[in-house]
Structure formats: C-alpha cells, structure tokens
Amino acid sequence: MKILEFYGVKEEDYLRLKFEGTFGSRSSLESELEPFLQGLEKYAGGWMPDVVQGKRRRKYNRAAIWKGLDEARDGDSTAVGFYRTKWPVLDMDLWLWLPPRIPELHIIIKVKPLSFFSVEEHCRPFVEMVRAWASRYPVSYAVARSSDDGEVAGAPRFGRDMQTSIRDGFDKIYEVSWLNVFGPKLVESVGRERMLSTPAWRVEELPNGSIFLVTRPTPADFASDEARLAQARAHVHLRPDLDFDTVLRGLRERSALLAPVEPRFPPDVEPFLSRVVERISSHVRSRKIAEFNAWRPPEPDEWRPADSALPPDVEEVERARAHYRYLAEHLVALLHTKVPSVFDTTPESLSDVDYEFWHQEFPRVFEREKLDTLAVPAIGAYLGEVLVRHLGGQWIPRQKLEEAQVRVGDRVWLPFVRAWRYMRTCQSLLDFSLTQLYHVAEKHRAAG
Structure with missing residues (x-):
C-alpha cells in the first residue's frame, strides 16, 4: 500500500514529539503497551496512522503491530513505524528496548504540516494523549514543538558539543517548548512549587511526580509575539538566573529568522532557484531566499557574434x-x-539538472578527473541539444569540444565552455547555471 512520503513532499514545518519513557518487565509486552495504544487510538484523531510497518507494510490494527514488532526484533530491541495514506502526513516510530536491558519505549511523532495544529480541536486531543502516556511511562523529559523552531534553537544540544549533550541530556531547563514533560529529577532541581506556579496555559502534576506543562493552546503560532512572551515568561520563571529581556530578544530573533520572505530572484535563474528553495530545509528557507534575492549571477559570456563563428x-x-x-x-x-x-531535453529539465548537481554537491563529491573527462562533455552536449531543439539552434562542430558552437540567431554559444565553468565548484553551479544560459540565449534570439 502507498503511504504519504514524509520527505517526498515540499519541505515545510511540522509538529515533532520526542518521548522516551520506561515500562515494566513483569507483565507481557502486550499489557505494557496497551496504554500507549489506547492513548494513540483515542486521541490521534485526524492524524491517526492507518499503516504499520515492520519488515513489511500492513493495514493498521493490533495484530499488525504485534506481527511487526515480532519480525523486527533484534536481540533486546525492536521497532515499528506508523504512517498515513491521506493528509496530514505522518512519520511515527516506536522503538522498544527489552530485557535484560531496562525496558524503554522511545516515541517520535512527526505530523506535517504544522498548520494542522493551528486549531484547538486538533491540539487538545494531542495534549491529552501525551499526558496519558507521561502518566503511565515515566520520562526524564519529553517535548513537542515546531521542528523549525527546534532547529533554530539548536535543540537538543543547545550550544553544547555532541559528547556533552549525549552525556548530560536535558539536565537543566535549556528551553521551554510548546509542550513539556519534566521528570522528577528536573522538578527537584527547579523546585516543585516553583514549577507548579509557572505562568503557562496548563501546568499539572502527574501521579508519578512529573510535571506536565503546555505554554499555549496551539503550537502553530509559536513565532507570534504573544507566543514568544509566554515562552519567555515560563522559561525565566523556571530559570531565575536568566534575564527576561535577553531571553525574549533571542526568541524574537528566532521568529525573525523564520519569517517568510518573498522571492525576488533574477528572472534568468528563477526556475532553478525556485527548485532549490522549495527543496531546502524549511528552517533555513527564508534566509536562503533573502540571500538569493540579493545575489546576481555574472552575465553569460560563453558566446561570440555569429559573423565571428569558427567554421567546422x-x-x-x-x-x-x-x-x-x-x-x-x-x-x-x-x-x-x-x-x-x-x-525530455527541455528548458525545464535543465533546471532539474541544475538542482540535482547543486543538491548532490557534485563538484565537491566526485573526483576532478572524472568530472572533467566524463561529466563536462555530457553536460555541454546536453545543454547544446536543448539549444538546438527548443531555440532552433544549429551545431557548428569543431575537433576540440571547447570550440564547438551552437548558432542561435545572431550569436553562437559555447556549451562545453559553459559546462567546464559550471562544474568547478558548488558556487559555480549557481554562477554558471545551465538554466541561465538557456534563458539569455532565448532572449537574444527573440530580440534578433
């Protein structure tokens, strides 16, 4: 069965839950996971998975889950994925660590788009689900938030090196996100009364000593000033050593980094750059759009007047x-x-080729000798063929590839020279794109 591919659609922000809890080993695995499944089935609602995947995909039901966990078991661990065939898109994983290790369940939920959680009726059940899980499976810390905001915040390292981050985990309140579960150790470090008095939309003590905290009714408006004020107030309340104005300023700066930017790309490279920014990680898209808006590629000079063309x-x-x-x-x-x-050998395919080489960082990844002897001739010939087929161009062959020309109107173009410049560096893929040369040649043919 075909699922919605989480990373096969346009990059955009999503809600991400990370939940790592422990469970008992005296009862059967089915009994221990029953609260997890009950919570999922009761509260997931519009993003409820309809596909389970272990070693193969099956329609969601309890039997499929047990079968998937059984066939994926590898010693003291096993895992299954949960997906959807309809919007919104879901990518959910359940990992289990089993005896002789301390039994743990790790849950990652990603629901795209984040805008699905812009209305309270989609958010309230999600909140209740996490609360139910946190009441049953003790955690040290669990969090749900905008993925983009987490990326810009530097989570989960928060400025620490990787080894320190792995060793210490969330050992103090580095951040207050939309939804948080603080385990007993964190509660003790802050003070239970202080934590329970946090200014937030919902603060609740759970039966196992954890504290459940949600800053606002919805997460989708996290970048609004109202949401940032709520986030800053909660964070500074839990960390009196922090300065409120400094924390709020940092949050507002993050919002500014994620604020949408209208593309104003140079027309000759717009088809290529539009593909780049559509597929780039959403948390850096606005910055990349602003960068491209300010950038101008050099005007193509791989041409000569037609009356100066070299003869075959x-x-x-x-x-x-x-x-x-x-x-x-x-x-x-x-x-x-x-x-x-x-x-198809079309102008559109040139932009797709430009994007693929840029995305794969071809000039950096592949050996220079192979690039120059194999890739450059193929790229130059392909560019020339698009000029021939779509602009009425005509090849003027030469023994040396770099001298071969394609006549279009009153100019002859040097596609192999362009290809050689193009494949020098990752930046040169932008500066000397195939898309740009084609559109400049197209404009000059029309003007002629």
Whole structure:
C-alpha cells in the first residue's frame, strides 16, 4: 500500500514529539503497551496512522503491530513505524528496548504540516494523549514543538558539543517548548512549587511526580509575539538566573529568522532557484531566499557574434553532431533515476539538472578527473541539444569540444565552455547555471 512520503513532499514545518519513557518487565509486552495504544487510538484523531510497518507494510490494527514488532526484533530491541495514506502526513516510530536491558519505549511523532495544529480541536486531543502516556511511562523529559523552531534553537544540544549533550541530556531547563514533560529529577532541581506556579496555559502534576506543562493552546503560532512572551515568561520563571529581556530578544530573533520572505530572484535563474528553495530545509528557507534575492549571477559570456563563428573543422559534420547527441545521452544515463525529466531535453529539465548537481554537491563529491573527462562533455552536449531543439539552434562542430558552437540567431554559444565553468565548484553551479544560459540565449534570439 502507498503511504504519504514524509520527505517526498515540499519541505515545510511540522509538529515533532520526542518521548522516551520506561515500562515494566513483569507483565507481557502486550499489557505494557496497551496504554500507549489506547492513548494513540483515542486521541490521534485526524492524524491517526492507518499503516504499520515492520519488515513489511500492513493495514493498521493490533495484530499488525504485534506481527511487526515480532519480525523486527533484534536481540533486546525492536521497532515499528506508523504512517498515513491521506493528509496530514505522518512519520511515527516506536522503538522498544527489552530485557535484560531496562525496558524503554522511545516515541517520535512527526505530523506535517504544522498548520494542522493551528486549531484547538486538533491540539487538545494531542495534549491529552501525551499526558496519558507521561502518566503511565515515566520520562526524564519529553517535548513537542515546531521542528523549525527546534532547529533554530539548536535543540537538543543547545550550544553544547555532541559528547556533552549525549552525556548530560536535558539536565537543566535549556528551553521551554510548546509542550513539556519534566521528570522528577528536573522538578527537584527547579523546585516543585516553583514549577507548579509557572505562568503557562496548563501546568499539572502527574501521579508519578512529573510535571506536565503546555505554554499555549496551539503550537502553530509559536513565532507570534504573544507566543514568544509566554515562552519567555515560563522559561525565566523556571530559570531565575536568566534575564527576561535577553531571553525574549533571542526568541524574537528566532521568529525573525523564520519569517517568510518573498522571492525576488533574477528572472534568468528563477526556475532553478525556485527548485532549490522549495527543496531546502524549511528552517533555513527564508534566509536562503533573502540571500538569493540579493545575489546576481555574472552575465553569460560563453558566446561570440555569429559573423565571428569558427567554421567546422571536422571531416563529417553530421557524424560530429550525432556524437554530440551521443554525449548528451551520457547525462541521461547518469541522472535519469533521480531526474526523470532529463529524458525530455527541455528548458525545464535543465533546471532539474541544475538542482540535482547543486543538491548532490557534485563538484565537491566526485573526483576532478572524472568530472572533467566524463561529466563536462555530457553536460555541454546536453545543454547544446536543448539549444538546438527548443531555440532552433544549429551545431557548428569543431575537433576540440571547447570550440564547438551552437548558432542561435545572431550569436553562437559555447556549451562545453559553459559546462567546464559550471562544474568547478558548488558556487559555480549557481554562477554558471545551465538554466541561465538557456534563458539569455532565448532572449537574444527573440530580440534578433
């Protein structure tokens, strides 16, 4: 059955829950997991999973869960995933650590888009579900929040190196998120009375000594000033050593980093850059859009006037043109799996090729010799073929590839020279994109 791919759709913010609790070992695993499943089935509502995956996918039901856990078991651990076939998109994992280790269940829930949780009727059941789980499975700390805000905050390291972060975990109140469960150790370090008096939308002591805290009714408006004020008040209350104005200023700066920015890209590279920012991580998208808005690529100079074109210096012109088509097929063979449009040899496929090389960081990852001897000829030939097929261009073959030209109107273009410049560095993929050269050639043909 086909599930909605969480990372196969446009990158956008989502709600993320991280919950790591312990459970008993005297009862059967089915009995120990019953509260988890009851909470999920009672409260998930509009994002309830309908697919369970162990080693294979099955329609969601209890039997499928037990089967998936059984077939995925590896010594003292096992795991299953939960997904959806309809909007909103869900990526949920349940990991279990089993005896002789201390039994633990780790739950990660990601629901996209975050805007699904902009209305209280979607949020209240989620809150009750986590509260029910936290009452049954003791945790040291659990959190639900905007994924983008967590990324900008630097969670879970919060400025620490990786080893320190792994060793210490959430050993003090580094941050107050939308939804928080503070375990008894954290409660003791802050003081139970102080924690219970936190200014927040909901603060509750759980039967196992943990404290459940939710700053506001909904998480989707986390970047609003009202939400940031609530977040700062709660954080400074729990950490009297912090300065309120400093904390609030930092939160507002994070909101500014995530605020939408309207794209104003240079027209000749807009098709390429639009693909880049659509697929880039959403927590850095606004900054990247602003960067691209301010950037201007150099004007293409891989051309000469048509009356200065070098004449063909090959014995068989048509055979040379066929060779260029053959070289272009090498690019199709290289990229067709990840860039299906490369079969089409169109201006749109040039932008897809630009994006793929940029995304994969080709000039950095691959050996320079292979890039120059294999990739550059294929890229130059492919660019030339698009000029021929869509702008009425004509190849003027030369023995040296770097001298080969495509005549379009009153100019001849040097696609292999462009390809060589293009494949120098990751930055040169932007500065010398295939998309830009095509659109500049298109404009000059129209003007001529």
